[in-house]
Amino acid sequence: MQVSKSLGIIFLLLAMGCTPNTPIVKKAHLLSPTKSLLQAISIVDENTAWVSGHRATFLRTVNGGSDWSAFSYEPIDSLQFRDLHAFNSEEIILMSAGPGNLSRIFRFSLQAGFEETYVMPYEQGFLNTIEFWDDERGLAFGDSFNGELFVLKTADGGRSWTRIDPNQLPPAGEGEGGFAASGTCITSRPGGKAWIGTGAGGNTRVLFTSDYGDSWETYEVPLVKGSSAGITSIRMSDDQIGLIVGGDLAITDQYTDNIALTNNGGQTWQLTTSPVTKGAFYGSDLMSWENASILIASGPNGIDYSTDLGQTYINLDTGNYWAVDLHLSGFGLATGTDGKILKLTVQ
Template identity: 55%
Template sequence: MKYLFVLTSILLLTDCSIKQVEPTIEPLDSPTESLLQAISIVDENTTWISGHDATFVRTRDAGESWELFNHPTGDSLQFRDVHGFNENKVVLMSAGPGSLSRIFTFIEPNEWEENFVMQDSLGFLDCIDFWDDQRGIAYGDAIDDYPYILLTSDGGKSWIRADSTNMPKAGKGEGGFAASGTCVTTGENGEAWIATGAGGNCRFLITKDYGQSWMEVNSPLVSGEAAGNTSVSFIGDTGVVTGGDLLIADEYTDNCAFSKDGGATWDLSNQPQTRGAFYGSTITNIDGQIFAFACGPKGLDYTSDFGKTWTTLDTLNYWALSMKGDFGYASGTDGKILRISLQP
């Protein structure tokens, strides 16, 4: 009996020491009503979020207040991705057919530099990301039978198209969904993952050498003319991909999967609570526990068991997600900004 008592005491003490972490959400005051669809967290205080109408916003006080910025040429640009280097410098990607796809550098208070303009009328940029303060990558819809991948080695000042010699050919109509700025994500030691879709295509392009060579891995998500992968997020070798069929708004499709081996293999998750396609995803690790979040026009869900079970956090229209440790943000239509916190 005494051993049972000791064992019971140990179990009770162990249970008491386990911190139960659950996400909480807080709507924040936004300075705009424009669609906000890409998020870049610099640190616990500074975050940049970009969107339509040539609009982007910044917080330097962990979301307590937000400052509004606009490109000086007007509201025709759609800033569908953003990467913040610090509280003063940011790279912005505008999306659209042909010359509407551009990459800019902005340095406060009002220094603008246009770094790239799409010359091909069939071109369409979808997303960007950076490995560090010099090396970065941009992805767009396929041109000339190959994936359209741009690389920079000078912090975004200049961009060159990646050599197609060491990459698989593109599928007909293959590209990305410029919905959340997360169809490409970078990792450590030159790793990056591109999530493709459209035209019946649905796969990953993976590099381990800063974009010099690429391999392909099939995705288990639904494919179709307006379907496939929309967003991919990794922390170490653990990743989540979301997507779906953008033409099926009120039904469930195979729209979320997880990888535990750096993207070599993927397993479909169970059905989320939110229906329709997901536009954005993010993943984070809190004391060894993995949390993944997915959002779309019908709402925001999360899972802490690799998609075995899902919980809905909100039912409003969100396009983008980003987590950094135990905090992050979601953004969407009508200038919505939501702070997400993971606290015991």
């Protein structure tokens, strides 16, 4: 088994073109204008990023995190903006999570303000995450109910949303849904490809579409299963190489099978070695960097990263960080409880 695992990691390293040039991730604590839990990040470029979280709060920087502007949705200041997508420095989509009509989607621009474009019409509904292929087409994923998966799609930049016919989707497992932890349980690639990571109720699998949500396949994964376990975050660095992280949210002081990689578009997955940090991870990212690779995962007990696709891990921080994101420029962010924001720099 160990030989097979080692060969799998070597294959992934070769596929990503990794060399002995080892990147380093450095951190700097940034001054935040809020104490709200910050759960989602959307980076536009090396200078501009948006983050969002509880108390209807979201923030923007246009100078790489040196300064932040704070915004909120005053009509319902209890909303939890657990995901967002930035189109540019002035326009974003915000998603609030919660039972029933607390799950909402807004367009926001600096010029026009808020436009509410979706309110969950089902008491059993609960939105987890949103993701866009481009400025027009996107998906939103929510918890299942009545034995049916729940996926929304938009073709007009989030101005309107329609539910994908559950008959086009695989049947839902009992209690299957997602984790509205870091806004990354969907990942997309050009040409209509998207991967959704599920969990809860003893379910843990990947849903895949190659045609903008018209048809779907399912892939099994080796992550831990349980009532509060599964995939919290899924990322693809290209059409073939990808990462899932998660764990059992009820197990905070032990290692579980919670990080795996794919080299065939999600069809099969290989567990990595155990990270430094115990407990579940909530957010992650995976990217190529100057012929090397960086895998990074964040959670309530800290942030770990790996430059050899999970053969070894380095602990970056022991704070409570729910989301992490890296940009190809080498600029990154991690956000978490009490408004914490870390600036990450890849060198």
